[in-house]
Amino acid sequence: MRFGSSKKTQLHARAIVVALAATASLAACSSGSSEGATTLDESEDVTITFWTGQADEAQTILEGLAADFEAENPNVTIDISSGAPSTDDLLQKLSASFAGGTYPDISYAYGSWASELADSGRTLDITDQVAEPDVKWDEFSEAARQTAQPTGEATIGFPAVVDNLALMYNKTVFDAAGVDYPTNDWTWDDFRKAAKELTDPSTNTYGYAYSVSGTEETTWQFWPHLWQNGGEILSEDGKTATFDSQSGVDALTFLQGMAVDDKSVYLDQTDTKFGELFASDRVGMMTSGPWQLYDLGVAGTDYGVVQLPGTDGDHQTVSGPDIWTLFDHKDANRSYWAFEFAEWLTAAEQDLKWNVAYGNLPLRSSEIDTPEFKEQVEALPGLDIMAANGENAKKARPTVSGYVNLSEAIGGAISEVLQGQGDPQTALTDAADKADEDLADN
CATH class of the missing domain: 3.40.190.10 (Periplasmic binding protein-like II)
Known part of the structure; x- marks a missing residue:
């Protein structure tokens, strides 16, 4: 079954998880993790922990992409796992990991968790980086960008999956x-x-x-x-x-x-x-x-x-965008490579192998005219209309608790x-x- 087919179910599951776990757990977080590298060394060996929140075919695709990134950057190891038994369990797992200082560098998160995660004091602010022209931040829908910036100030990650009605x-x-x-x-x-x-x-x-x-x-x-x-x-x-x-x-x-x-x-x-x-x-x-x-x-x-x-x-x-949330370990090398990997993963070339190959909407507007997406439209008529409809996703649903x-x-x-x-x-x-x-x- 396509990831998109289960998306609606996840919309309802979000409410349950947030109500049970988010407010109490995130408020109880401890003060921080140990200091890492204070000066960036791009050639230093580094391990990035990546919680995908996925299973089965989706997990296999992401594992393959992580291996591709490692091949391009031999000093980087991506420690990839689903992170929790199901996506719905991820918030509770993150909450526990904050207290123990074992949280990942990157994790999948439902958009409805964004404010709680931002309030945790653990997220990495990438506002300056995404403002760089090479990132092409404006290729993401307005709703997706707003979800990744839940407080209207810090940008805590990249869009991961987008949809719309x-x-x-x-x-x-x-x-x-x-x-x-x-x-x-x-x-x-x-x-x-x-x-x-x-x-x-x-x-x-x-x-x-x-x-x-x-x-x-x-x-x-x-x-x-x-x-x-x-x-x-x-x-x-x-x-x-x-x-x-x-x-x-x-x-x-x-x-x-x-x-x-x-x-x-x-x-x-x-x-x-x-x-x-x-x-x-x-x-x-x-x-x-x-x-x-x-x-x-x-x-x-x-x-x-x-x-x-x-x-x-x-x-x-x-729209109900979900995000790849980036977390701060006070380590310049980990922060740098977490951003580099997230940017690479959400670039059009990789997203065609991830969301588009899996039957989801493309993250970026530049993907709509690609042969890969047109092939999916043949299999799923109307997908192109929904992709273009991303331009009408101008507001994000509130992420307040x-x-x-x-x-x-x-x-x-x-x-x-x-x-x-x-x-x-x-x-x-x-x-x-x-x-x-x-x-x-x-």
Whole structure:
């Protein structure tokens, strides 16, 4: 199974790990590790510890790339391992290693961990290095760059895996209803009209599907509506929830109209059934990401992909970037080679062998026109649309520790409203009040 196919599952697992481990463990870190080399010697033998957070084929690819780097730099040894039994276990493992001074030089990390890791006092600030023209930092999406710079100041790593949400449409359902396929110029009004026309109660066919589980699946599909309307999730200082603004109310009212008034939305309590119904020609449109493409190919679904419908030409999407976090051992040689390896690993030439070869979106915009990526698009149609859609990933989801409970609060509010159990203003205000309590505790 492609890494992308399991990506959605990992979005939900992040919340569990952060809630259980991050705040308490990182706050309890000890003061530091022993001093290493104070002066850089690029020819000195050095060992870099690299925790990949991967398994199986993904781990094998990264091991091969590490060996290639060692061959190019004979004085460097990459001590590579998964780091933990699963990616979800990595944060707890990192927390324990901080206390013992046994933390790695580089580790995979979910983007939602970024603030906790930055607050640990263990990360390496590479802001000056990534500003160098040769790094081509602007080839990464804005959301990916923001995630690697969680406090808005220190840059703690490189993007590792990127994704985003796009609109997928089932051509069989559209053809049966005689509705024109979506285009990249669609507005939300175009989208709502089509969803209503696609809905057929006699065959239990719905125009659209939306999660009402109250999980992050519910929440992150809402953020593009909020952002395109000019709203924000948090205040500028990150201490107050602002999703209950008029922009948020208007966005939720729009979705309420589709779900409650038009009855054109399949409301999924499970987070998984809507994909199955889309694949079997019972749902006309869904908002999803690259992990869905492999399963649709296996199912033989006739589908297309476009960027999200927009508001006043704004087609912002939401992304869930993960990062290669770099850590500081107070050793000039280790810091230098950790950066060199991370930069090399995320360069286009290597990323084509890693993310692109594995069926993920490319990290860099320069990879989109390569033969390697075009070959993957042949196998996973729509992957190119999602890669180009990275330009619409202009904002990162908050990485503040209170985001987990914030997501649960608004996810519950969205679910209630879409099921006809509340009004948007009251539901969002109550959710924001709950979120503010949790933000104040962090």
